[in-house]
Amino acid sequence: MVDSTAGSDTMENLIANFNYVIVVILMMIGLWAMLAQKNLIKKCIGMAIFQTGIILFFISIGAKNEAKVPILSKFVVENSSAIIVNDYANPLTQILMLTAIVVGVATLGVGLALAQKVYQQHSTFHEDEILENQRK
Amino acid sequence: MTEQLPIVIILGPLLAAVLAAFAGWFRPKLSHPFVLLGLAVSFAAALKLVFIVADGGAQKYWLGGWGDKVIPSQKEPFVVGIQITVDHLNTLLLAAVSGIALLTAIYAKRLVDTELAGRQRYFDALFALLVAGLLGISITGDIFNLYVFMEIAALSSYALIAYGKGRSYMASFNYLIMGTMGACLYLLGIGFIFIKGGTLNIDDLSRIIPTLQANGPSQALFVGFVLIILGAWAKMAFFPFHGWLPNAYTYAPTASASVLAPLATKVAVYAMLRIMLTVYSIDYINGLTGIQPIALYLSTAAIVMGSFFSLTQTNLKMIACYFIISEVGYMVGGAWLANKPGLTGAMYHLVADAAMTSALFMAIGCIVYRLGQAQLDDLKGVFFKMPVTMAAFVVTMAALIGVPPTCGFFSKWYLIQGAAQAGVWHFVAALLLSSLVKAIILFRIIEIGYNRVPHPAIEGNPAIPRNEAPLSMLIPTAAMALGLVALGLGTSTLVNTIIAKALPAALAP
Numbered sequence: 001m002v003d004s005t006a007g008s009d010t011m012e013n014l015i016a017n018f019n020y021v022i023v024v025i026l027m028m029i030g031l032w033a034m035l036a037q038k039n040l041i042k043k044c045i046g047m048a049i050f051q052t053g054i055i056l057f058f059i060s061i062g063a064k065n066e067a068k069v070p071i072l073s074k075f076v077v078e079n080s081s082a083i084i085v086n087d088y089a090n091p092l093t094q095i096l097m098l099t100a101i102v103v104g105v106a107t108l109g110v111g112l113a114l115a116q117k118v119y120q121q122h123s124t125f126h127e128d129e130i131l132e133n134q135r136k
Numbered sequence: 137m138t139e140q141l142p143i144v145i146i147l148g149p150l151l152a153a154v155l156a157a158f159a160g161w162f163r164p165k166l167s168h169p170f171v172l173l174g175l176a177v178s179f180a181a182a183l184k185l186v187f188i189v190a191d192g193g194a195q196k197y198w199l200g201g202w203g204d205k206v207i208p209s210q211k212e213p214f215v216v217g218i219q220i221t222v223d224h225l226n227t228l229l230l231a232a233v234s235g236i237a238l239l240t241a242i243y244a245k246r247l248v249d250t251e252l253a254g255r256q257r258y259f260d261a262l263f264a265l266l267v268a269g270l271l272g273i274s275i276t277g278d279i280f281n282l283y284v285f286m287e288i289a290a291l292s293s294y295a296l297i298a299y300g301k302g303r304s305y306m307a308s309f310n311y312l313i314m315g316t317m318g319a320c321l322y323l324l325g326i327g328f329i330f331i332k333g334g335t336l337n338i339d340d341l342s343r344i345i346p347t348l349q350a351n352g353p354s355q356a357l358f359v360g361f362v363l364i365i366l367g368a369w370a371k372m373a374f375f376p377f378h379g380w381l382p383n384a385y386t387y388a389p390t391a392s393a394s395v396l397a398p399l400a401t402k403v404a405v406y407a408m409l410r411i412m413l414t415v416y417s418i419d420y421i422n423g424l425t426g427i428q429p430i431a432l433y434l435s436t437a438a439i440v441m442g443s444f445f446s447l448t449q450t451n452l453k454m455i456a457c458y459f460i461i462s463e464v465g466y467m468v469g470g471a472w473l474a475n476k477p478g479l480t481g482a483m484y485h486l487v488a489d490a491a492m493t494s495a496l497f498m499a500i501g502c503i504v505y506r507l508g509q510a511q512l513d514d515l516k517g518v519f520f521k522m523p524v525t526m527a528a529f530v531v532t533m534a535a536l537i538g539v540p541p542t543c544g545f546f547s548k549w550y551l552i553q554g555a556a557q558a559g560v561w562h563f564v565a566a567l568l569l570s571s572l573v574k575a576i577i578l579f580r581i582i583e584i585g586y587n588r589v590p591h592p593a594i595e596g597n598p599a600i601p602r603n604e605a606p607l608s609m610l611i612p613t614a615a616m617a618l619g620l621v622a623l624g625l626g627t628s629t630l631v632n633t634i635i636a637k638a639l640p641a642a643l644a645p
Contacts, residue, residue: 027324034313047316054323061331093330096280100323103287110294111312117298117305134303 019060026053038127040115044108051104055097062093138188141181142197142220145230146271148178149237153264160257167257171241171264178271179234186227190633194223196277196339215337219277224638225413225483226274228630229406232487233274233399236494236616237267240398243498243612244391246605247505251389252299259299263395266292270403279326279415280336282407283319286371290315293400296392297384307383314380318370321363328360329415341415353423361420362427364411372404372464375438382445382457390501393453398494401460402486405467409482412471418640421474431472432560438465439566443573452503452510455577456496459536462570463489469563470551476643478554483635484627485547491623492535492544495616499529502605502613507591515581517590521603524610526585528617533578535620537571543623 014021026049033046067089119125122133152174160167188195202217222230241263248256269289276282294315298308330336332354333344348354373381381401385393412421421428442462446455467489470482502525503518504510519526535542538549548567555563604610623630 031317034317040309043313047313050317050320054320054327057324058327061327092336099280099284103284103319106291107287107312107316110291111309111316114294114298114305114309114312118309121302121305130306134306 019056023053023057023060026050026056040118040125040127041112044111044115047111048104048108051100051107055100055104058093058097058100062090064089138184139195139197141185141188142195142222142275143199144181145178145185145222145234145275146220146268148174148176148181148234149264149268149271150174153261153268156257156264157261160260164257167260168241168245171260172238174264175234175238175241175267178267179231179238182227182231182234182271185222186231186634189222189224189227194221196221215335215340218281219337219339220275221277221338222275224634225410226406228483228487228634229274229402229490230271232490233267233270233403236398236490237263237270237395239612239616240395240494240498243501243609244394246609247389247391247394247501250505251391255299259296259391262292262296266296266395267399270399273403273407277338278336279329279338279341279411282410283323283326286322286404286407287319289400289403290319290371293392293396296396297388299392300387300389302387303383304387304389307380307387311380311384314370314377318367318377320367321370322367325360325363325365325367328356328363332356332360338410338414342417345416345420349420357416361411361416365408365431368404368408368411369468372401372408372468373461374464374468375434375441375461378438378442378461378464381461382454385457385460386451386453390453390497390504394494394497394501397456397460397497398490398492401464402467402490402493405464405471405482406486408468409471409486413479413640418474418642421472428472428474432469432563435465435469435472436562436566438462438468439563439570443570446577447573450512452500452512452515452581456493456500459496459574460493463493463536466547466551466567466570469560469566470554473551473554473558473560473563475554475557476639477550477557479639479643480631480635481547481550481554483638484543484550484631487630488535488543488547488620488623491616491620492532495528495532495613495620496536498609498613498616499525499532502609503529505605505609506603512581512584514591515584516587517585519582519585520588521590522605523602524604524614528613530578530582531617531620533574533581535624537574537578541624542620543627544620546624546627 030046030048030050030053034043034050037043037046064086068087070088070091115125118130122130124130152171155174156167156170159170185195197220199218199220244263248259252259266289269285269292272285273282273289276285294308294312297311298305326336329341332348333341335341335344345357348357370377385397388396439462442458442460442465446458446462449455449458463485467482467485470478470485473479500510502522503515506522507514531542535544538545548571552564552567555561555567
């Protein structure tokens with residue numbers, strides 16, 4: 001994890017934590033597309049971007065500078081003094097994100113399937129036109 | 137053997153989903169019995185656990201035996217596995233979810249055969265998967281595992297809703313966007329808690345979070361809390377995130393709506409309660425002096441808005457959907473009152489409202505089965521032609537209004553006590569208003585339903601005076617309606633033996 005207390009200067013802090021800045025930008029783009037866009041496919045794209053932002057966020061919090069791969073041999077486990085937790089990257093966040101990616105893909109698949117069904121009914125992806133069609 | 141019971145609760149429907157999908161491939165008739173069997177096993181396990189928990193306290197279960205491992209170098213044991221927990225807070229909900237799912241599976245058979253002919257096996261598999269997801273949310277002791285189960289339940293419910301005709305695709309799509317946003321916010325909140333706490337286990341977090349805040353409140357934990365609560369609110373259709381619910385449940389097939397409407401929102405409320413009470417603590421909630429009033433005002437708004445819109449609707453299903461929105465307001469309000477009667481009311485209402493909504497949608501389903509739709513004007517003569525269904529309907533409405541001795545009266549009683557104790561009078565007013573609106577709607581339906589000239593759709597053969605739904609639908613409906621009265625009569629036992637012990641220790645007298 002990047003040490004955020006090192007730079008007291010705001011700009012320096014932002015550059016040191018540039019991955020979090022990107023996370024925030026990605027999530028804002030995704031959220032805006034999900035809520036404000038009228039096109040169903042664009043909503044789906046926004047959903048995927050939002051999820052990507054979250055995945056990047058989790059990967060960022062698990063990363064460490066100059067950390068080892070978190071695989072412990074039996075020797076290390078039994079020789080008590082050898083484990084220093086700070087030397088190893090945190091594997092949990094990456095495992096969590098594997099699950100989240102699977103969930104994201106499944107959601108996107110269902111979303112696109114539903115959008116396709118809507119298109120078959122109304123011949124359009126535009127939300128306003130669909131609502132107008134439904135009122136008839 | 138009983139130590140394995142917690143996992144049996146999830147395994148029943150989960151295996152049933154897989155088996156129903158495969159068996160249905162070869163022999164379509166086989167899929168439904170598998171679902172019934174899986175749910176029956178799950179319900180039996182949940183019921184047994186209610187007694188075990190009432191006697192012996194919380195039951196913890198480590199999946200695969202990966203419990204607290206002690207590595208010689210580390211003095212403290214640390215958690216590597218996923219825990220599932222049955223304690224006083226969720227045991228009643230588990231029994232209610234699996235029981236209602238079982239009754240609904242019996243009830244929905246005829247509806248599925250008529251509405252979704254040829255696709256029953258997909259419905260059965262998705263139904264079982266949905267119940268597995270909902271039970272998983274209610275039982276898990278790990279906040280990330282909760283997210284995974286939340287998405288299992290959500291994905292199967294998108295598909296179940298999209299089985300309807302016409303507008304159901306668009307309704308399901310809107311639900312998908314809102315539901316995914318809620319789940320993503322929840323996941324983001326988990327990230328913040330994980331940064332500070334370093335664990336995802338709920339028991340561990342409840343131990344660690346107070347120590348992290350010993351030197352004053354932590355910003356990251358606060359942000360995580362707010363994100364998780366917002367995510368849960370989107371999932372439970374709490375005002376102002378309620379927009380997806382009425383269309384989704386109205387245009388869904390009646391069979392899907394009868395399982396989704398009672399269970400999905402209630403389980404999301406439970407997830408919120410679990411985060412508020414166990415992961416964080418009651419002192420933390422009471423310390424949030426900025427948010428607590430907002431949450432209470434939103435609950436009032438949800439109740440008032442739900443009641444108002446239910447008055448303007450002409451479709452019985454739509455009216456019931458707006459009831460759900462106002463009932464969610466009851467529970468969120470009760471939880472955020474954060475005092476003893478308020479929380480008791482919220483926890484009791486979780487179970488009571490699941491039963492009431494289930495009975496309501498079952499009765500509406502019976503009417504829809506005969507009428508093909510549920511416009512208020514079509515209900516002419518329904519009381520003469522379907523007396524048993526309408527008796528169940530009236531009992532359910534009485535419970536929703538809060539007539540003693542049904543369960544609705546007691547939850548409302550606790551909630552009003554809690555609001556009065558906290559001095560939140562706008563919430564009391566909203567609760568009373570909501571009862572009044574439901575009474576108005578009941579009398580409107582009685583006025584239409586006792587019309588001597590029955591609607592053509594319901595008339596059937598004029599020679600036969602009754603035209604009830606088939607017995608396989610009628611019996612679960614009547615059983616559920618009687619259950620509401622039984623639940624009401626058993627209130628004091630439930631509250632004293634289980635719910636009182638689920639309350640945080642800080643509130644004990």
